[in-house]
Amino acid sequence: MAHPNFPVENTTSNPPKLLDQVRDKLRVKHYSIRTEQTYLDWIKRYILFHGKQHPKSLGATEVEAFLTHLAVAGNVAASTQNQAKSALLFLYREVLEIQLPWLDNVTQAKAPKRLPVVLTVSEVQAVLSRLPGTHALVGNLLYGSGMRLMEAIRLRVKDVDFARREIIVREGKGFKDRVTMLPETLIAPLKAHLLKVKALHDEDLAQHYGQVYLPFALDKKYPNAGHEWGWQYVFPSRNLSVDPRSGVTRRHHMDEKGLQRAIKQAVRDLGLVKPATPHTLRHSFATHLLQSGYDIRTVQELLGHSDVSTTMIYTHVLNKGGRGVTSPLDQL
Structure with missing residues (x-):
């Protein structure tokens, strides 16, 4: 009993x-x-x-x-x-708390060793000039800072430091934070953009919304933080939506697919044959820094690579075709 x-x-x-x-x-x-x-x-x-x-x-x-x-x-x-x-x-x-022995007998799919797609400076300018509205601001930020697409889309207001011209990338690949640059040419347009976002947030608060998703259960530790301006997304969605996990109605960040479609259309309109995507802007950022003479360790830090060997893939641009060898045809 x-x-x-x-x-x-x-x-x-x-x-x-x-x-x-x-x-x-x-x-x-x-x-x-x-x-x-x-x-x-x-x-x-x-x-x-x-x-x-x-x-x-x-x-x-x-x-x-x-x-x-x-x-x-x-x-x-x-x-x-x-x-x-x-x-x-x-x-x-x-x-299940079961430790599997090392999987030695798996037939591995072959990983192709491809060089990243990189646009020239003029091609980047042409693509960015064809992006509309907020997509243009995000595209410029990707190329100007080297951020990954979702790092920019998930950027919070508090992580943009105009005084230091820095952006803190939170929970990047591998759950690592890092600091990258905020291009000076984007300070004015980004401030103007945030004025509109602040007005939208104030409207949400007036309608008893205005709460944003917080990571790592911070909403339980700081119940009011989700309504604070600093935690809001820099690039919010146009519409409110229901969080599939909590069921709370919030304003999430913008959908990355819109930028992907916009860049694809810009590339098509320009007649570029390179298969450029938003991630191509990150590749171009790294490549153009190396071409400008910046050392590879600096580029590694800005990109957030844990191993410099990952950054080394961009060094192919430092050589001319055929690894700097002059063709015998050009010597005739």
């Missing part, structure tokens, strides 16, 4: 489903909602591939079979296979 001062354990309640356990663990570890959706999708595909068997009854052999199938039958890119592998390793290590 249970003691009257202690709650009786509910033995009839069902334990959470596997995918719910994965989702909860991802949120505890502060993974983004995109990573959450991606990992859940790969785990579902893995379970279906093995006839809906519970992953607990499967192991390294079954994981190897699935990853090999992706490479051989699915002909997926190496990055896609690695993404699936990361999802399954998370499932086993973090949720």
Whole structure:
């Protein structure tokens, strides 16, 4: 008989489903909602591939079979296979608490060794001049600071320092913070843009909205911070939306797909044959700095690369075609 001062354990309640356990663990570890959706999708595909068997009854052999199938039958890119592998390793290590032996028998998808697409200075100017409105401001910021697309889209007001002409990039790739430059030519247009964003935020507050998403459960530690001006996105969405996790109506950041489409259209209108994307502006930023004589360590720091070997890929621009060798045809 249970003691009257202690709650009786509910033995009839069902334990959470596997995918719910994965989702909860991802949120505890502060993974983004995109990573959450991606990992859940790969785990579902893995379970279906093995006839809906519970992953607990499967192991390294079954994981190897699935990853090999992706490479051989699915002909997926190496990055896609690695993404699936990361999802399954998370499932086993973090949720099922099973340590898989090293996956030696996986047929690896071949990672192509490609040089980054880089635009010339005049091509960058032409592309940026064709971007409309806020997309032009974001595009200029990508090229002027070297930020990744989502780093710029998720930028908060408090992380723009006009006095020091700096931008603090929070939770960049690998959950690392870094400091990059704020181009002087963008100070005036960015200040003008923020005046409009502030007016929009004040309207939201007047209508009892104005709350923004805060990372790492800061909304519990600082309940009012989500309404503060400094935490608002520099590039907010035009419309309010319901947060799929909390159900709270908020103004999220702008959709990155709009800029992607705008740059694609600009490239098409200019007749450029290079497959340029927003990320091409980051590649061009690094390349043009090296061409201007800045040392590679400085560029590495601005880009946020943990290893200088990653930044070394841009040094190909320091040589002429054929690694600086003069063609014998040009000597005739």
